[in-house]
Amino acid sequence: xxxxxxxxxxxxxxxxxxxxxxxxxxxxxxxxxxxxxxxxxxxxxxxxxxxxxxxxxxxxxxxxxxxxxxxxxxxxxxxxxxxxxxxxxxxxxxxxxxxxxxxxxxxxxxxxxxxxxxxxxxxxxxxxxxxxxxxxxxxxxxxxxxxxxxxxxxxxxxxxxxxxxxxxxxxxxxxxxxxxxxxxxxxxxxxxxxxxxxxxxxxxxxxxxxxxxxxxxxxxxxxxxxxxxxxxxxxxxxxxxxxxxxxxxxxxxxxxxxxxxxxxxxxxxxxxxxxxxxxxxxxxxxxxxxxxxxxxxxxxxxxxxxxxxxxxxxxxxxxxxxxxxxxxxxxxxxxxxxxxxxxxxxxxxxxxxxxxxxxxxxxxxxxxxxxxxxxxxxxxxxxxxxxxxxxxxxxxxxxxxxxxxxxxxxxxxxxxxxxxxxxxxxxxxxxxxxxxxxxxxxxxxxxxxxxxxxxxxxxxxxxxxxxxxxxxxxxxxxxxxxxxxxxxxxxxxxxxxxxxxxxxxxxxxxxxxxxxxxxxxxxxxxxxxx
Amino acid sequence: xxxxxxxxxxxxxxxxxxxxxxxxxxxxxxxxxxxxxxxxxxxxxxxxxxxxxxxxxxxxxxxxxxxxxxxxxxxxxxxxxxxxxxxxxxxxxxxxxxxxxxxxxxxxxxxxxxxxxxxxxxxxxxxxxxxxxxxxxxxxxxxxxxxxxxxxxxxxxxxxxxxxxxxxxxxxxxxxxxxxxxxxxxxxxxxxxxxxxxxxxxxxxxxxxxxxxxxxxxxxxxxxxxxxxxxxxxxxxxxxxxxxxxxxxxxxxxxxxxxxxxxxxxxxxxxxxxxxxxxxxxxxxxxxxxxxxxxxxxxxxxxxxxxxxxxxxxxxxxxxxxxxxxxxxxxxxxxxxxxxxxxxxxxxxxxxxxxxxxxxxxxxxxxxxxxxxxxxxxxx
Numbered sequence: 024x025x026x027x028x029x030x031x032x033x034x035x036x037x038x039x040x041x042x043x044x045x046x047x048x049x050x051x052x053x054x055x056x057x058x059x060x061x062x063x064x065x066x067x068x069x070x071x072x073x074x075x076x077x078x079x080x081x082x083x084x085x086x087x088x089x090x091x092x093x094x095x096x097x098x099x100x101x102x103x104x105x106x107x108x109x110x111x112x113x114x115x116x117x118x119x120x121x122x123x124x125x126x127x128x129x130x131x132x133x134x135x136x137x138x139x140x141x142x143x144x145x146x147x148x149x150x151x152x153x154x155x156x157x158x159x160x161x162x163x164x165x166x167x168x169x170x171x172x173x174x175x176x177x178x179x180x181x182x183x184x185x186x187x188x189x190x191x192x193x194x195x196x197x198x199x200x201x202x203x204x205x206x207x208x209x210x211x212x213x214x215x216x217x218x219x220x221x222x223x224x225x226x227x228x229x230x231x232x233x234x235x236x237x238x239x240x241x242x243x244x245x246x247x248x249x250x251x252x253x254x255x256x257x258x259x260x261x262x263x264x265x266x267x268x269x270x271x272x273x274x275x276x277x278x279x280x281x282x283x284x285x286x287x288x289x290x291x292x293x294x295x296x297x298x299x300x301x302x303x304x305x306x307x308x309x310x311x312x313x314x315x316x317x318x319x320x321x322x323x324x325x326x327x328x329x330x331x332x333x334x335x336x337x338x339x340x341x342x343x344x345x346x347x348x349x350x351x352x353x354x355x356x357x358x359x360x361x362x363x364x365x366x367x368x369x370x371x372x373x374x375x376x377x378x379x380x381x382x383x384x385x386x387x388x389x390x391x392x393x394x395x396x397x398x399x400x401x402x403x404x405x406x407x408x409x410x411x412x413x414x415x416x417x418x419x420x421x422x423x424x425x426x427x428x429x430x431x432x433x434x435x436x437x438x439x440x441x442x443x444x445x446x447x448x449x450x451x452x453x454x455x456x457x458x459x460x461x462x463x464x465x466x467x468x469x470x471x472x473x474x475x476x477x478x479x480x481x482x483x484x485x486x487x488x489x490x491x492x493x494x495x496x497x498x499x500x501x502x503x504x505x506x507x508x509x510x511x512x513x514x515x516x517x518x519x520x521x522x523x524x525x526x527x528x529x530x531x532x533x534x535x536x537x538x539x540x541x542x543x544x545x546x547x548x549x550x551x552x553x
Numbered sequence: 554x555x556x557x558x559x560x561x562x563x564x565x566x567x568x569x570x571x572x573x574x575x576x577x578x579x580x581x582x583x584x585x586x587x588x589x590x591x592x593x594x595x596x597x598x599x600x601x602x603x604x605x606x607x608x609x610x611x612x613x614x615x616x617x618x619x620x621x622x623x624x625x626x627x628x629x630x631x632x633x634x635x636x637x638x639x640x641x642x643x644x645x646x647x648x649x650x651x652x653x654x655x656x657x658x659x660x661x662x663x664x665x666x667x668x669x670x671x672x673x674x675x676x677x678x679x680x681x682x683x684x685x686x687x688x689x690x691x692x693x694x695x696x697x698x699x700x701x702x703x704x705x706x707x708x709x710x711x712x713x714x715x716x717x718x719x720x721x722x723x724x725x726x727x728x729x730x731x732x733x734x735x736x737x738x739x740x741x742x743x744x745x746x747x748x749x750x751x752x753x754x755x756x757x758x759x760x761x762x763x764x765x766x767x768x769x770x771x772x773x774x775x776x777x778x779x780x781x782x783x784x785x786x787x788x789x790x791x792x793x794x795x796x797x798x799x800x801x802x803x804x805x806x807x808x809x810x811x812x813x814x815x816x817x818x819x820x821x822x823x824x825x826x827x828x829x830x831x832x833x834x835x836x837x838x839x840x841x842x843x844x845x846x847x848x849x850x851x852x853x854x855x856x857x858x859x860x861x862x863x864x865x866x867x868x869x870x871x872x873x874x875x876x877x878x879x880x881x882x883x884x885x886x887x888x889x890x891x892x893x894x895x896x897x898x899x900x901x902x903x904x905x906x907x908x909x910x911x912x913x914x915x916x917x918x919x920x921x922x923x924x925x926x927x928x929x930x931x932x933x
Contacts, residue, residue: 543584545577548811550584 026055026078029062029102032163037134038103038142039163054079056102061139063101073140075105103142107133107224110170116183118233122191125231128177130212131224132169141220145169169221176215181207191235204228315371319385322367326360330396337407346411350404357397364389434458436471443475445483452489453478495529495536561612561712561770562605564598572599578814588793589816591864592703596642603772604793604866605710609701611639612646614714615765617677625721630682632693632716635765637675646670649709650698650780653680656691688722696773698782705890709782709865712770777866784866785894789915791863791922793818799836801929806837813862822901822911823857823873832856838901840909840933848933850908858901861893868893868913868925877903908933 031039056062058076065071079100110130118124134142146164185204186194194200205226212223232240286294333356336349371382433441433450436457440450453474461467474493483489527536530544530551537544542552564572567582572589579586587599590606598608617633624630638646647668652660667676685691693716700709777783784790797820799807806827813820820835827837838858840848855874862869870891872878877886879900885891893899895915900906909931916924 537581541581543579543581545571545574545579545581547809548579548584548586 026053029054029056029079030060031102031104033165035165035167036104037108037164037166037169038101038146041100041102059105061103061105061134061136063103063140063143065099065101070140070143075136101143103134103139103220105134105136105139107131108166110166110173112170112174112177114177114182116178116186118186118191118194118235119188120190120192120235122233122235124186124191124194124233126182126228127231128208128226128228130170130173130208130226132212133222133224135220135222138220141218144219145172145216145221169216173212173215176211177208181211191233192239194233195230195236201228315367318367318370322360322363329356329360334403337403342411343408346404346408357393361393435464436467439468439471440475440478443479445475445478446485448486449478449483449489452486453493456493491527491536494527561772562601562603562607562610564601564607568599586794586812586814588812589818591706591708591818592644592701593816595703596644600793602792602794603774604708605772606701606708608642609640609644610646610699610708610710611641612648612697612699612712612770613637613639614695614697614768614770616716616768618765620766623719623721624682624685626688627684627686628720629684630693630718632680632682634678634680634695634768635675636670636678636697638670638672640672643672644701645672647700647702647707648676648697649700650696651678651680652696653682654694654696655682658683660696685720688720690717691720692717695768696776697770698780705871705888706862706864709777711773711776711780711782713773713776714768714770716768782865784920788920789895789917789922790866790920791868791915791925792866793863795863795868795922796924798924798926799929800926801931802836803839806839807927808835819860819862821857821860821873823859824851824854825856836927838909838911838929840902841931842933848908850902850905850933853902853904854909859899868922870899874901879903879906882906905933 029041031037056074056077056079060076062074062077063070063072064074108131110132112128112130113125114128115123115125142164145168181204185200185207189197189200205228208226209223212221212226217223283291333349333353337346368382368386371385372379434454436454437447437450440453441447445453453471457467457471457474461470478489478492481488481492483492526539528539528541528551529536530547530549532549533544533547535544535546537546537551543550565580565583565585568580568585568587571577571580571582572587574581577587590596590598590600590609592606592609596606596608598606600606613636615635615637617635620633621630636648640646648665648670649668651663651665653663654660663678663680665678670676680693680695682691682693695714695716697712697714698709699712700707774783778788778790794812796810796812797808798810808820808827815835821833822836822838823834824838825832825834827834834857838854840850840854842848853876855876858874859878860871860873862871870880870893872885872887872889872891875887877884877889879885880891880893881898882900884903893913895913897913899911899913900909901911902908909929912926912928912930914926914928915922916926
């Protein structure tokens with residue numbers, strides 16, 4: 024027997040109770056709920072179970088007889104669409120700069136496939152009394168009903184709150200704002216209908232064009248049009264110039280200039296016919312002249328650019344050597360530029376587009392400029408050189424001053440170390456050790472001399488290095504023996520003083536100082552303790 | 554993805570402590586050499602005994618949230634995986650291969666659309682099983698080939714993980730659970746055939762995973778050899794801590810016998826003297842004549858001629874000289890990398906290969922090379 028599919032009565036519906044009349048039949052009927060639908064079975068108003076799809080067999084005389092014996096029970100069934108569906112609504116808000124902003128909100132919602140029975144919360148309960156007009160229970164839930172429930176929670180709490188903080192022109196393309204709105208909307212939907220059998224899958228907003236954007240677009244259009252007009256004018260001007268240039272003629276004549284100037288058009292025509300004057304087409308020359316003038320401009324530009332680079336290099340020169348190098352480079356470039364100019368002049372002469380007088384005047388002008396530039400560069404170099412010398416001298420004086428300041432209030436031992444080229448910190452450490460170990464001033468100075476020599480030989484530069492060196496020198500083999508046994512130093516044990524510094528031992532293989540607790544030398548890996 | 558998988562590499566605590574001491578070459582407690590990661594300039598870390606850097610190599614593998622954990626017989630199971638580089642200091646990780654194996658079937662390689670994973674980045678890979686035609690517990694093994702790269706060098710590793718999941722029986726001949734209810738309102742009994750229950754199954758705990766599940770990654774050393782990612786074809790491996798022994802070099806022209814302690818992990822050979830400055834070599838190569846005088850051929854040796862370094866369990870040579878060199882008679886040009894096997898003969902002079910040679914010999918304990926003998930022979 025074929026099964027009849029049970030589906031929702033309208034695609035706009037989300038959930039619906041089945042009509043009892045559909046189940047009533049004398050013979051057995053079979054129904055199938057598709058797997059993308061949830062079928063909720065109720066017995067006496069109580070939810071028995073929920074199924075994802077199902078196959079039902081209903082009716083028949085035998086079952087009716089059985090029900091007469093078994094007693095009467097009320098059975099009903101609700102089906103709900105489990106597929107995600109889309110809801111769209113328009114929301115309006117005012118931006119920070121008081122422009123109305125409109126957005127189309129799209130929501131992807133779905134009946135919670137894990138808890139489809141919760142959708143009853145949206146339907147105001149189960150229909151217990153079919154046919155009773157006073158019963159408020161609903162038999163169906165439309166998708167639009169879901170939107171009606173959610174929409175009021177969006178307008179002020181989500182949309183106005185976010186849009187009011189940004190300007191209308193900044194809204195489009197602001198992914199941060201989109202993310203915030205989406206998150207807030209999903210949170211609201213979850214809060215409102217989350218436990219009513221609906222889950223929100225995603226949301227998004229599409230912005231309508233606002234007044235600010237429309238104005239911006241109009242402005243951009245106007246600017247584009249203006250630019251287009253300007254470009255056309257420029258093109259027209261160039262065209263006119265070209266025509267002007269290209270229609271330049273040269274008149275060659277043996278007649279007096281005054282006579283030619285005073286001649287009328289007819290007289291000129293007559294002279295031309297009699298070969299007293301001849302017109303020479305100067306178009307080629309004019310074009311060539313234009314090209315060479317452009318080349319001349321490029322050469323001048325290149326020279327200016329190079330000059331700017333050179334000035335920059337001069338300004339950042341740190342010492343005499345660097346200055347010399349920069350000047351040598353400059354000289355080379357100058358020579359190249361002169362050669363380039365010379366070639367260009369030759370070209371100009373050769374082209375015949377310029378008169379001899381024009382070329383020589385140009386050459387003189389360039390030479391003047393070049394000489395003045397060279398003089399300026401030389402002067403600048405001198406100034407920089409003088410400045411470098413002054414700074415060097417200043418540094419030297421500062422160094423001497425610092426040493427003098429350090430020497431003030433220093434002991435004879437420290438001054439000895441300082442004069443030997445050691446740093447004030449190292450001098451202080453060594454002087455402390457010398458005074459501590461010696462019993463008289465003479466002994467102290469003698470010890471200090473030894474230590475200064477040693478420090479110079481080992482290139483001791485920092486306070487730590489100086490301390491390590493003097494430790495090694497003072498303790499010597501005693502340190503090795505004490506460290507090897509892991510015992511405290513005799514003097515420390517006798518006085519009961521805590522050891523302030525880490526005890527070290529020397530590696531017998533490579534002489535590197537290692538902490539007394541080390542089992543192996545960290546420099547060569549030699550075993551230090553058994 | 555807040556669950557942090559434990560780091561794969563673990564240098565010993567004492568070694569990590571000793572590495573804090575400037576210029577330390579050996580651990581002060583256990584005496585083992587401190588071997589630095591090839592990218593130590595960036596990660597400042599020593600590697601562990603297996604050659605892995607705990608800072609650079611931090612891959613994490615997850616089964617993504619929402620993945621189904623059960624499947625019925627005859628179905629396929631989709632395993633959405635997330636591979637993440639959890640290295641914290643901006644070191645990229647390169648995923649060079651991913652294989653999947655179901656039960657006793659063979660490995661199946663999955664094409665990857667990405668290779669480089671920057672620090673903190675993750676990539677998703679969808680793995681789908683074949684049709685699962687037997688009910689019971691099934692296992693899917695995953696094999697991940699990764700690499701850490703620094704300039705021209707690369708350390709490659711292979712890691713494995715597995716996912717175990719149950720396959721439920723379809724059982725077409727079994728009893729059908731029907732629900733029979735009667736109701737005179739609708740005039741008949743209502744029978745529901747074998748439906749998929751929703752809420753009862755969920756209540757029984759068969760939920761999907763709300764959070765990504767971290768999968769434990771284990772080092773697969775055998776697979777590394779089998780896939781040619783680490784070590785030699787014959788199974789030999791050169792660890793980074795291998796000791797070098799120098800033979801035939803003049804005193805002062807080579808370092809002391811022992812492992813490479815320089816953080817770069819590279820030994821440079823060339824005409825320049827041995828020294829610690831930038832241009833200095835670890836071993837000096839000069840061609841001397843029978844009377845002890847320098848041969849004119851020395852001029853054909855570059856200041857830095859070549860370098861050798863252990864990489865991915867192999868000994869590699871990189872040509873630094875513009876003149877090139879020969880290895881086992883084959884000529885190689887500048888910047889070429891060559892694999893050095895046991896018995897390899899390096900001829901620094903390409904045009905006079907016999908004038909000066911450096912022979913490489915391995916001494917191994919089982920599969921680990923413990924010492925490499927570098928023997929210089931001069932026949933000018």
